[in-house]
Amino acid sequence: MDDDQTIEEILDTIGDTEARRVLAAVSRDSLSAKELGEELDLSLPTVYRRLEILQEHDLVTSRTLVAENGNHYKVFECNFNSTVISLDDDEYNVRIYREDNLPDRFSDLWDDLSGA
Template identity: 75%
Template structure:
């Protein structure tokens, strides 16, 4: 997440039943807003609001695809593997685990070791 968000905001977001349905659907496979609306039995505006909300916490990513007719559309996918909520020192903490590939992790480690 680019900015630190409050635990309440994150819990409210993942606590929303429509947001959870959208996350569950895109965790299986990337989908367009139209596909999400059909699968989750939600209106398009509801899907777009939930995707926007999930994007605020960097829980989704999108890619633009081109249809055979030349029109562009976005597909959304989950941007994390798991979430852990823990209680440490009388304070709740949320940790979001993301799948990182090995070259990215090596690059990050190298940058940390050589702060030039």
């Protein structure tokens, strides 16, 4: 977890029912906001608010695609593989595992194993 993100912020984000539904949907497939709204039966403003919150916490990313007619649109994707919440010495920690940080994950694992 980034140092500027508190456990409370992450838990509040994933504690929101609609945010969890949006996150689950984009973990299965890249979807546009319109597709998310249709699939989850949510209004577009609700979808965009949840996507904004999820992006603020780096749980979702977006990329722009070009349709056959030349129009541009964004699709959203889950930005992590798993999350672990642990309690150590009366302090909660959140660790978010991402595909793109494999070297960092190996370093963290090595540090944990070596007691560094």
